[in-house]
Amino acid sequence: MTVLVLHRNPLEPFPYDQWLRDYPGDVVVLAARDRLELFGETVPDDDLGYRRLEFLNTFDDQESLRRRASSxxxxxxxxTVIAHHEADVDLAAGLRQAHGLAGAWPSDTAPFRDKATMKARLRVAGIETASYTVPRVAAEARAFAELHGFPLVSKHRHGYNAIGLRILDDPDALEQHLSAAWPEPGSVRDDLLLETYVPGRMCHVDGLVVDGRMVLGWPSQYQYDLASFGTDAGSRVDVALDTDDPLNKRLLDLTEGALAALRPERSRLRDHAFHAEIFHTPDDRLVVCEIAARPAGAKVREVLAAMFGVNLGEYATRAQAGLPLPGLEEAVAGGPRPVPTRMAGQVLMMKRPGLVRQVPQAPQEDWLEHFWVYARPGQLLDPASGSSDFLVAAVASAPERTECERRLRLLGARFEAQTEIVVPA
Incomplete structure (x- = not known):
């Protein structure tokens, strides 16, 4: 009896040996060497107690990754096959189907991975999303712009981490984008999605589904624009909503409805974490952007651990391996979901190109939950490659949201003042 973990992240936040300590079989981990190096981790020279710990130079070669994982x-x-990165959800599903294993197969993950399928199913269920199209040729994109106006948003149908996301503010920006997307006259593609821009603040709901039922969930709100990861040199704050916030129930109910629409009764996707992104518009509408059937990125896992004592990465892993979920027994048995006794949030700074002269020092406040630095003085950095390519990250907690956000902004201002990155002459 063996669990195979496909791992495209740094290892430090994912101690599978601890998470699966009571698993009665073996654990095999196939990891991406370049992701460890990107986050400054040293590649282990032993198996760290796993049955096998093996590295590929990169997971970007999907065919080589598929062959090795299948072998x-x-x-x-x-x-059991486990994959917590969005880019590997489909591969894990294909392995399960090929080997006749329990868990989600490709038909079960498709509504969460294909943004066009996702939006179509949500709209059939009466859930509001942005208007969208999948333009096969440039003329179809122009026709959509003529109908809906600007701004527009272009993204990859199967994308993640905001990689490739473009906000098109006017016809000139659209034409520039179309020239890059369809460089050859008459060329056809179906991997892009074009949608209307939804104004408002982005909320996200994160939690856990066990046997098809949400047993943990809580909303937070980004205080920044996700798409600005490549140009934002300042601190980016994300904080949980208070227990008495009127948006709470609306966001949780909407997320449950969205999960039901994307995961019908016949779905094999029964045990999984989720990350839903939902716009709260200036006229008080909730519009679903997208939802993923895996644990959130950034430091959301650590934020929820500070609030509930439950790490979504760990509990999604344990649920898929059929192991008990300490602290969630009542919810798993059909009782109420837990409610946090304190608030938490994260503050992030993105990598930016240049030579690192100075990085922030670890804060000493007793309300600091976690702190990470992913660069060192003397290191030459490239631009952020996605919305999870951090320079600095921290998680803080407080009795309620207002104080938590104040603490996070205090840390953010300090991190900005203590960071020095210069462009070499």
């Missing part, structure tokens, strides 16, 4: 699944008679 490991056969060699170790794998019964």
């Amino acid at each position: 490991l699944a056969a060699e170790f008679a794998v019964e």
Whole structure:
């Protein structure tokens, strides 16, 4: 009996050996070497107690990754496949189907991975999303712009981490984008999604589904624009909503409805974490942007751990491996979901190109939950490659949201003052 973990993240936040300490079989981890190096981690020279810990130079070669993962699944008679990165959800589903394993197969993950399928199912269920199209040729994109006006948003249908996302403010920006997307006259593609821009603040709801039922969930709100990761040199604050915030119930109910629309009764996707992004518009509407069937990125896992004592990465792993979920027994048995006794949030700074002269020092406040620095003085940095390519990150807690946000902004201002990155002459 073996669990195979496909791991495209740094190892430090994902101690599978601890999370699966009571698993009665073996654990095999296939990891991406370049992701460890990106976050400044040293590649281990032993198996860290796993049955096997193996590295590929990169997971970007999907065919090589698929072949190696399939080989490991056969060699170790794998019964469970786990993948917590958005880019590997489909691969894990394909492995399960190919080897006849329990868990989500490609038809079950498709509504969460294909943004066009996702929006279509949500709209059929009466859930509001942005208007959208999948333009096969440039003329179809122009026709959509003529109908809906600007701004527009272009993204990859199967994208993640805001990579490739473009906000098109006017016809000139659209034409520039179309020239890059369709460089050859008459060329056809179906991997892009074009949608109307939804104004307002982005909220996100994160939690856990066990046997098809949400057993943990809580909303937070980004205080920044996700798409600005490549140009934002300042601190970016994200903070949970208070228990008495009137948006809470609306966001949780909407998320449950969205999950039901994307995961019908016949779905094999029964145990999973989720990350839903929902716009709260100036006229008080809630519009679903998208929802993923995996744990959130950034430091959301640590934020919820500070609020509930539950790490979504750990509990999604344990749920898929069929292990108990301490602290959630009542919710799993059909009782009420837990409510946090304190608030928490995260403050982030993105990498930016240049030579690192100075990085922030670890704060000493007792309300600091976690602190990370992903660069060192003397290091030459490239621009942020996605919305999770951080320079600095911290998680803080407080009795209520207002004080939590104040603490996060205090940390953010300090991090900005203590960071020095210069462009070499």
